[in-house]
Amino acid sequence: MNTEITGSDRIAQSNGRVLLVGCGNMGFAMLRGWIEKGIPANRIDVVEPNDDLRKRAASTGASVHASAEDMTGGEAPAMAIMAVKPQVMAKVLESYRGFATRGTTFVSVAAGTLIETIEKALGGKPSVIRCMPNTPAFIGEGMMVCVANEKVEDADKAQCETLLSAGGKVAFVEEESMMDAVTGVSGSGPAYVFHFIESLSAAGAAAGLPPELSEELAIQTVYGAAKLAREADEDPTQLRKNVTSPNGTTAAGLSVMMTDDRLRTMIEEVVNAAADRSRELAKD
Numbered sequence: 001m002n003t004e005i006t007g008s009d010r011i012a013q014s015n016g017r018v019l020l021v022g023c024g025n026m027g028f029a030m031l032r033g034w035i036e037k038g039i040p041a042n043r044i045d046v047v048e049p050n051d052d053l054r055k056r057a058a059s060t061g062a063s064v065h066a067s068a069e070d071m072t073g074g075e076a077p078a079m080a081i082m083a084v085k086p087q088v089m090a091k092v093l094e095s096y097r098g099f100a101t102r103g104t105t106f107v108s109v110a111a112g113t114l115i116e117t118i119e120k121a122l123g124g125k126p127s128v129i130r131c132m133p134n135t136p137a138f139i140g141e142g143m144m145v146c147v148a149n150e151k152v153e154d155a156d157k158a159q160c161e162t163l164l165s166a167g168g169k170v171a172f173v174e175e176e177s178m179m180d181a182v183t184g185v186s187g188s189g190p191a192y193v194f195h196f197i198e199s200l201s202a203a204g205a206a207a208g209l210p211p212e213l214s215e216e217l218a219i220q221t222v223y224g225a226a227k228l229a230r231e232a233d234e235d236p237t238q239l240r241k242n243v244t245s246p247n248g249t250t251a252a253g254l255s256v257m258m259t260d261d262r263l264r265t266m267i268e269e270v271v272n273a274a275a276d277r278s279r280e281l282a283k284d
Ligand SMILES: NC(=O)C1=CN([C@@H]2O[C@H](COP(=O)(O)OP(=O)(O)OC[C@H]3O[C@@H](n4cnc5c(N)ncnc54)[C@H](OP(=O)(O)O)[C@@H]3O)[C@@H](O)[C@H]2O)C=CC1
Pocket: 021, 022, 023, 024, 025, 026, 027, 047, 048, 049, 050, 053, 067, 068, 083, 084, 085, 086, 088, 092, 109, 110, 111, 132, 133, 134, 135, 187, 188
C-alpha cells in the first residue's frame, strides 16, 4: 500500500477551507487545476457575481456564492485566493477584512497590485502572499511565482504551496520588485506562445498547407519542443543546434529570426512592455 502523504491529502486532512474570490479566466484555471489534482471540492468556496461563471464554478462541485455577504459571517478560510482585476482588488478586499484578523492567509494573483496596497485594504497586519500564476494551471502545468509578507508563517506558506502546486510549479522569491518581470515572462507568457502558434499556423497555411493541418503542426511542434526542453539533459541552445544542419533548412529559417538578434530584441521589448505595465498598475 502506498502510504505517501500527497499535497492534496494534506489539504484534505487540514480543517482549513479555501476561498476563491473571482472565477474568471485565471480563477477558473486554478480551480480546475486544484479539482483535477484531487483537492476536495467540498473544502472550496467560490465568490463570483457573474451567473454563467458561477454556474461553471459550481460544476466542479465547489460551493458558490454571488457575493461576499453570503459567506463573510461564516468560518474563516485558511486561504483566500483573490482573483479579481487589479483595478477592483482593493475595494473587493475590504469586504473580507473580518477574515484577516481570524487567521486567513490572503493570496492575491492581481498583476501589479502591491503587498502594501493589499495590507492597507485589509487593515492591521494581515498575512499576504502575492502570486503571479498563469493559465496553464488549468491543466496542472502552470507556473506560480509568489512573494510573502513577514506575517506569513512557514506552515501557511507550505499550505499555500501545496494548494498552488496542484496547478503546476511553484516558486517563492524574496524581492517583490521581481514580480513585474515575472509577470512579463510567465504571467503574460502563455499569450506570447499562443500568438507564436497562431503565426506559425498562419504561415504554414500561407505556404500551402490546409489550415487545420497547419494548426496541428504548429501546436504539436510547440508542445513537443517545450516538453523536450523540460526533459532533455541538453539546454535549449544545444537543442536548437541539434535541429540545425549546416546549410540546411533550419539555418535558412533561423537566419531570418536571429540575424541582428531580431527575435531576441523583440522579445526583450515585449517583456519590458508587460513589466512596465505591471509597474503602472501598481500606481492605479
Ligand atoms: N488571465 C490571466 O492569464 C492572468 C490573470 N492574472 C490576474 O488574475 C486576475 C483576474 O484576471 P482574469 O481572470 O483574467 O479576469 P476575469 O475578468 O476573467 O475574472 C475576474 C472575475 O472576477 C469577478 N468579480 C468582479 N468583482 C468581484 C467581486 N466583488 N467578488 C468576486 N468576483 C468578482 C468578475 O466579474 P465581472 O466580470 O462581472 O466583474 C470576473 O468574473 C487579475 O488581477 C489578473 O491580473 C494573473 C495571471 C494571469
